Amino acid sequence: MAEVHVIGQIIGATGFSESSLFCKWGVHTGGAWKLLSGAREGQTQVDTPQLGNMAYWSHPIDLHFATKGLQGWPRLHLQVWSQDIFGRCQLSGYGFSHIPSSPGAHSLDCVTWRPLGDWREQLARAFVGGGPQLLHSDVVYCGADRYRLHTAAGGHRAPGAGPDPEKLCPLWG
Amino acid sequence: MADSGWSTDSAEAVYRSRDPVRNLRLRVHLQKVTSSSLLYQSPSQLVDDLIDLTTFNPQTSASGHSRGEVDEEEAVIGWQEKLFSQFEVDLYQNETACQTPLDHQYRQEILNMEASGGRKNHRIFTYTDSDRYTNLEEHSQKMTTSDTEVPSFLVERMANVRRRRQDRRGLSTSREGSIVKSRIITWEPSEEFVRNNHVINTPLQTMYIMADLGPYGKLGQSNYEQVLCTLKVDSNGVITVKPDFTDNKGPYRIVTEGEKRELWKYTISDVSPPAQREEEEREQRVFKDLYGRHKEYLSSLVGSDFEMTIPGSLRLFVNGEVVSAQGYEYDSLYVHFFVELPDNWSSPPFQQLSGVTQTCVTKSVGMDEVAYFSYPFTFEASLFQENEFFADLPQWPVLYFEVISLDFWQRYRVEGYGSIVLPLAPGSHTMTVSTWRPVELGTLAELRRFFIGGSLELEDLSYVRIPGNFKGRRLSRFGFRTETTGSVTFHFHCIQQSKAFLEPGFSWKKMQSVLGGFYKQNSVFNVLEAFQRARRRMQEARENLPQDLVSSSTL
Numbered sequence: 001m002a003e004v005h006v007i008g009q010i011i012g013a014t015g016f017s018e019s020s021l022f023c024k025w026g027v028h029t030g031g032a033w034k035l036l037s038g039a040r041e042g043q044t045q046v047d048t049p050q051l052g053n054m055a056y057w058s059h060p061i062d063l064h065f066a067t068k069g070l071q072g073w074p075r076l077h078l079q080v081w082s083q084d085i086f087g088r089c090q091l092s093g094y095g096f097s098h099i100p101s102s103p104g105a106h107s108l109d110c111v112t113w114r115p116l117g118d119w120r121e122q123l124a125r126a127f128v129g130g131g132p133q134l135l136h137s138d139v140v141y142c143g144a145d146r147y148r149l150h151t152a153a154g155g156h157r158a159p160g161a162g163p164d165p166e167k168l169c170p171l172w173g
Numbered sequence: 174m175a176d177s178g179w180s181t182d183s184a185e186a187v188y189r190s191r192d193p194v195r196n197l198r199l200r201v202h203l204q205k206v207t208s209s210s211l212l213y214q215s216p217s218q219l220v221d222d223l224i225d226l227t228t229f230n231p232q233t234s235a236s237g238h239s240r241g242e243v244d245e246e247e248a249v250i251g252w253q254e255k256l257f258s259q260f261e262v263d264l265y266q267n268e269t270a271c272q273t274p275l276d277h278q279y280r281q282e283i284l285n286m287e288a289s290g291g292r293k294n295h296r297i298f299t300y301t302d303s304d305r306y307t308n309l310e311e312h313s314q315k316m317t318t319s320d321t322e323v324p325s326f327l328v329e330r331m332a333n334v335r336r337r338r339q340d341r342r343g344l345s346t347s348r349e350g351s352i353v354k355s356r357i358i359t360w361e362p363s364e365e366f367v368r369n370n371h372v373i374n375t376p377l378q379t380m381y382i383m384a385d386l387g388p389y390g391k392l393g394q395s396n397y398e399q400v401l402c403t404l405k406v407d408s409n410g411v412i413t414v415k416p417d418f419t420d421n422k423g424p425y426r427i428v429t430e431g432e433k434r435e436l437w438k439y440t441i442s443d444v445s446p447p448a449q450r451e452e453e454e455r456e457q458r459v460f461k462d463l464y465g466r467h468k469e470y471l472s473s474l475v476g477s478d479f480e481m482t483i484p485g486s487l488r489l490f491v492n493g494e495v496v497s498a499q500g501y502e503y504d505s506l507y508v509h510f511f512v513e514l515p516d517n518w519s520s521p522p523f524q525q526l527s528g529v530t531q532t533c534v535t536k537s538v539g540m541d542e543v544a545y546f547s548y549p550f551t552f553e554a555s556l557f558q559e560n561e562f563f564a565d566l567p568q569w570p571v572l573y574f575e576v577i578s579l580d581f582w583q584r585y586r587v588e589g590y591g592s593i594v595l596p597l598a599p600g601s602h603t604m605t606v607s608t609w610r611p612v613e614l615g616t617l618a619e620l621r622r623f624f625i626g627g628s629l630e631l632e633d634l635s636y637v638r639i640p641g642n643f644k645g646r647r648l649s650r651f652g653f654r655t656e657t658t659g660s661v662t663f664h665f666h667c668i669q670q671s672k673a674f675l676e677p678g679f680s681w682k683k684m685q686s687v688l689g690g691f692y693k694q695n696s697v698f699n700v701l702e703a704f705q706r707a708r709r710r711m712q713e714a715r716e717n718l719p720q721d722l723v724s725s726s727t728l
Contacts, residue, residue, distance in 0.1 A: 002479055003475060015538070032480070034474070034475075036471070036474055036475070066474060066475035067479075068479055068480055069479065069480035070480070070488075070490050070668055070670060071480075071490070071551075071553065073490070073492050073551070073666070073668070075492075075549060094547070095547050096494065096547045096548075096549050097494065097547075097664075098492040098493075098494060098549065098664070098666050099666075100600075100601045100666050101490075101492065101599070101600070101601070101666040101667070101668045102599065102600040102601055102666070106601060110547065111496055111497055111545035111546075111547050112545060112547065113531070113533055113545045113546065113547060116534060140547075141549055142549070143528050143530070143548050143549055143550055146528075146529070146530055146531040146548060147507070147529040147530070147531060147532075148531075149531035149532065150505070150531070150532045150533075150534075151531050151532065151533045151534065152533065152534040152536065153497075153533055153534065153535060153536040153543060153544050153545040154545060156545070
C-alpha cells in the first residue's frame with residue numbers, strides 16, 4: 001500500500017586498476033515488495049576513459065515499487081567487470097548499497113571488493129587475467145556467508161539515486 | 174490615429190493544441206494605407222464640415238478604381254488551403270510550364286476556376302507545404318545583410334531532411350520513438366542515413382500566406398510578393414505563427430520598395446471554429462474515464478495492506494552497511510559486530526543481531542590503507558514502554574564492533590574496538606568511528622604481537638562504552654592503556670514506524686511528548702481491548718442461556 005519510486009543513475013566507476021569497465025546491476029527486495037514498473041536489473045555499456053581514470057556510464061534506474069511492509073527494503077547490488085581488447089571479461093569487483101530510505105536526492109558512493117585466490121591464481125591474474133568469481137551472486141547482498149571469503153579491495157563507484165517521496169496511502173489501522 | 178496602433182513586434186508565437194490542425198482558420202485583412210483611406214476611417218475628426226465628405230470618397234477617386242478591389246482585401250484561409258496568385262494563374266495556364274503532377278493538378282484547378290468565374294482572392298494567396306516555394310525559401314533565406322552569405326552545410330542537411338520527410342512521412346514518425354534492438358552501431362552509414370540522423374528530425378508542415386503588392390492591373394509579378402505570415406505545425410500539436418495574431422495589437426505594416434513607396438497594413442486573426450460544448454464535454458468524460466480506470470488498475474496492483482505496528486510502540490528499521498576500514502596497521506582485516514538492545518527494546522525472534530564481514534586485503538588510497546567490505550545488514554527492533562512512571566528518554570540501541578586481522582600465516586591480532594549509537598533521526602547517515610586497541614607496557618607484548626600474533630583482548634565488548642556490570646555513578650578507566658588505530662565507516666538508513674506519527678498535530682520536534690503519548694495510547698487501547706473482550710464474553714454467555722430466559726429479559 002505504500003509506493004516507492006526510485007529514480008537515479010549509475011554514474012561511473014573509478015579507482016579500478018583496469019579501464020574499459022562495465023557494470024551489471026540489480027535491485028533485490030524482500031517478499032512483501034512488488035515491482036510495478038521498471039527494469040529490475042540491467043547491464044551498462046563498456047566505457048573506456050580517455051582522460052583521467054573515471055569510467056562514466058550514466059545508466060538510468062527507474063523503478064516503482066509497492067509494498068506491504070518495511071522489511072526487505074530494496075538493495076542495489078553491482079558487479080563491475082572489465083573487458084580487454086580481445087573481448088574477454090574479467091571480474092573487477094562486487095559492490096552493494098541499500099537504497100536510501102529518506103525521500104530526496106542522494107549521492108551514493110559504493111565500494112567494491114573481489115575474491116582473492118591463492119598466490120598462484122593471483123599471479124595468473126596479473127599476467128593472463130581471470131580469477132575466482134562467486135558461485136552464488138546473492139552473497140553480495142546477503143551477509144550470511146561472507147565470513148568464508150577472502151577478498152581484496154576494488155575501486156568505488158558512484159551511483160546517484162533518489163527515492164521519490166513515498167506515497168503512503170492513508171493507513172487506517 | 175492608425176499610426177499609434179502599429180505593431181512592430183513580429184516575433185513568432187508558439188501555440189499548442191491537441192485538436193486536429195485541419196480545423197485551423199485564419200482571417201487575413203490587407204489594406205493599403207493612403208491618405209483617403211485614413212480620412213475615411215476617422216470622419217469624426219473633421220469638426221468643420223467645410224469640405225464635403227463625398228469629394229473624398231475613395232469610391233470615386235481620380236484613378237477610377239473601386240476601393241474594394243485595390244486597397245483592401247480579406248480572406249479566410251484554412252490549413253493548407255491553396256489560394257492562387259496571379260502569377261501562378263498565368264504560369265500554370267501554360268501547359269509547358271507544368272513539370273510535376275502537382276503542377277498539372279494546379280493547372281486543372283485553375284482552369285476549372287477560370288471557367289466558373291475567376292478567383293475570389295486577388296492579392297492574398299498562399300503557398301502550401303508541397304509547393305516549390307517552400308523548399309526554395311527555406312534553402313535560400315538570408316539571415317544577415319552580408320552579400321556573401323551562402324547556405325552552410327547544416328542548412329543543406331536540414332533542408333534535405335525536411336524534403337525527404339515529405340516523401341516518407343509515415344516511416345520516419347514510426348521510427349522515432351522505438352529503440353533499435355539490434356545493431357546499435359552502424360559502421361558505414363550511407364548518405365541517406367547520415368542525412369536522416371544527423372539533424373533534428375521533427376516532422377513539420379509549413380504554410381506561407383503571401384500578398385501580392387504590385388500596382389493594380391499589374392498583379393502577378395513575383396518581385397512584389399511579400400510574406401504576410403508563416404505557419405508551422407508539427408506532429409505534436411505545436412503551432413508556430415510568425416508573426417503573431419493581431420487580436421490585441423495593432424496591424425502590421427509593410428512598406429514597399431521602389432519608386433513609389435506604399436504603405437500597407439494587415440491584420441491576422443484566428444477564427445477557428447471553437448469546439449462544440451458537447452464534444453468538449455464528451456472528450457473530458459472520456460479522459461476522466463481513462464485516467465480513472467488506470468488509477469484503479471494501479472491501486473489494485475498495489476493493494477491496501479500495510480503492516481502496522483502495535484499501538485504504543487515505535488518500530489525501528491535500520492538498513493546498514495559496513496563500508497570500509499582504513500588506517501590499520503596490518504592486512505587482511507575483518508569486522509565482527511553486534512547490536513545491543515537496551516531495556517524496553519525487543520526484536521523479532523529470528524532477528525540476527527550480529528555479523529562477521531569477509532576478510533579483506535587492503536589497498537592504498539592516497540596515504541591510507543583501506544579495506545572495502547560493503548557488508549549489508551538489516552536490523553529491526555521495537556521500543557515498547559509499558560511502564561508509565563518512567564517517562565525518561567529511551568535508550569537507543571548501540572552497535573559494538575571489533576576489527577581483527579587474520580593473515581595468511583593465521584596470525585590473529587585485534588586491531589581495534591569501537592562502538593556507535595544507532596542514529597536517532599530517521600534518514601541516511603554515514604558515520605566514521607575511530608577505534609583503539611589495548612596495549613601492554615613493555616616491548617615483549619608488541620614483539621609477540623608482531624611475530625606470532627595474539628594480543629590483549631577485551632572480555633566484555635561493552636566495556637567500550639559503559640560496561641554491563643557498571644553500577645556506580647562515576648566510571649573510571651584509570652590504568653587502562655590503549656593505542657589509537659584506524660577507523661571504520663558505516664552507512665545507516667533508518668526508518669521509524671509508529672502509529673503515533675499518524676496523529677493530527679504530530680510534530681517531529683516533540684519526539685519526547687510522542688513517546689509520552691505512547692503511554693496514553695497504550696492505556697486507551699488496553700481499555701478498549703478489555704471492553705471488547707467483556708462484550709464478547711457476554712455474548713457467548715447469552716448464547717448458552719436457554720431460550721425462554723433470553724426472551725423474557727429486556728436486554
